[in-house]
Amino acid sequence: MIHIFRMLRGFVLVSTDNIAPERFFNLCRARNIVIWDIAQNDGRYYFCMLAKDFLNIKDILKKCGMKLVICRKNGLPFFVFRYRKHYSFVIGMLLAFTFLHIMSLFVWNITIDGNLYYTDNVIISYLQENGIYTGCKMKDIGCDKLEQKIRKDFEEITWVSVEKSGTRLLVHVKENDGDKITETMQTPSDIIASSDGVVESIITRCGTPLVKPGDTVKTGDVLVSGEIILYNDAKEPVSNRYVYADADIMVKTSMQYEDTVQRNYMYKIYTGRKTEERIFSIMGRQLSLGVNFHKFEKADYVTETNDLKLTEDFYLPVCIGIKTGFEYYTEEGFHTEEEITQILTDNYDIFLKKLQKEGIQIIEDSVKIDITDVNANMSGDIRIVMPFKERKACNVRTINQHTSNA
Numbered sequence: 001m002i003h004i005f006r007m008l009r010g011f012v013l014v015s016t017d018n019i020a021p022e023r024f025f026n027l028c029r030a031r032n033i034v035i036w037d038i039a040q041n042d043g044r045y046y047f048c049m050l051a052k053d054f055l056n057i058k059d060i061l062k063k064c065g066m067k068l069v070i071c072r073k074n075g076l077p078f079f080v081f082r083y084r085k086h087y088s089f090v091i092g093m094l095l096a097f098t099f100l101h102i103m104s105l106f107v108w109n110i111t112i113d114g115n116l117y118y119t120d121n122v123i124i125s126y127l128q129e130n131g132i133y134t135g136c137k138m139k140d141i142g143c144d145k146l147e148q149k150i151r152k153d154f155e156e157i158t159w160v161s162v163e164k165s166g167t168r169l170l171v172h173v174k175e176n177d178g179d180k181i182t183e184t185m186q187t188p189s190d191i192i193a194s195s196d197g198v199v200e201s202i203i204t205r206c207g208t209p210l211v212k213p214g215d216t217v218k219t220g221d222v223l224v225s226g227e228i229i230l231y232n233d234a235k236e237p238v239s240n241r242y243v244y245a246d247a248d249i250m251v252k253t254s255m256q257y258e259d260t261v262q263r264n265y266m267y268k269i270y271t272g273r274k275t276e277e278r279i280f281s282i283m284g285r286q287l288s289l290g291v292n293f294h295k296f297e298k299a300d301y302v303t304e305t306n307d308l309k310l311t312e313d314f315y316l317p318v319c320i321g322i323k324t325g326f327e328y329y330t331e332e333g334f335h336t337e338e339e340i341t342q343i344l345t346d347n348y349d350i351f352l353k354k355l356q357k358e359g360i361q362i363i364e365d366s367v368k369i370d371i372t373d374v375n376a377n378m379s380g381d382i383r384i385v386m387p388f389k390e391r392k393a394c395n396v397r398t399i400n401q402h403t404s405n406a
Helices: 002-009 021-031 058-064 076-082 085-105 120-129 143-153 339-359
Strands: 011-016 033-040 044-050 069-074 110-113 156-167 168-175 189-192 197-206 222-225 228-229 235-240 246-262 264-282 285-289 299-309 316-335 361-372 375-385 391-393
Touching: 002 076, 021 033, 021 058, 021 168, 110 120, 120 143, 120 168, 143 156, 197 222, 222 246, 222 375, 246 339, 264 299, 339 361, 339 375
Parallel strands: 110 168
Antiparallel strands: 011 044, 011 069, 033 044, 156 168, 189 222, 189 391, 197 246, 228 235, 246 375, 264 285, 264 316, 299 316, 361 375
């Protein structure tokens, strides 16, 4: 940073044949004149100083009886002076600096890290819906307001930090790692049954439980009420209040599973031929560089691009890359019974793993595979124990207080 500062102000490398320049150095220090890179070679002393300071040391040189010889001039002022008559070059430099300044006013790169549950595309699409996209103005982004909105709209995100750096917008997130987060200021509501079943277990933390293990429930039944009733000594209701019902409820129920796969399918056969095309993109507009002589009827294209940047945080709205096309043709295939059975089984295993990831226990399954000449179908019932979390707003009512004569 100090070197950049000196280059902007301009400095000179000077030398002297004075064998004792110590007095000169002391006087410069007394006047806060900075001297650096002092070296001795062939009986001469060499050192650097700012161009402005060099013009203000005539009286010091006179006192010391010294003469300084300029060996080299460095920095922006000397560079501009050297090319002052090259008008096109100077204009080009001014236009370049103006362009960089204008580019610094916009967002040209959005980086998201810490996310696993939500993909980058999901979060970027959300930002676009809220007016934040590549090319928007930096000043239009309120980091604090955006952080609050993301936390509100994404349940699995427990912490978020939005940072503007150069021409980048950095979104750091932390998702729920499985720990329960206490809900505050929630709207009073009841927990209801998502489907028919039998209550396996219930642990109530807040609210009034209306069922117990072994009870049969129907879809829409209230399992834990958000209404808490207060009683007097005579066990008469005197008042009530409403809360956000909170409980762990596991219910034994069943669900239908069905999956169908066609036996006929189309598959790709790659010919080995490919074509490459250089691409250039500026502010979202893509141009092709050179001529593409191979136009395939059917091909898969893979595009690899690199964003141009001046520094780690100063991106430009320009990217270059290569677009590669791989030619293929299609043929029709037919799954054997073994192949289609394996496909259905793999799909079913993936479905079960997804249920288990959501905290659903698999008790029993009775699915079967039916294969015809056209397709194959796997269907049946799955007995499960799953948590019920569906809720609805409390039906608010007023309890009249009972009074008794003493």
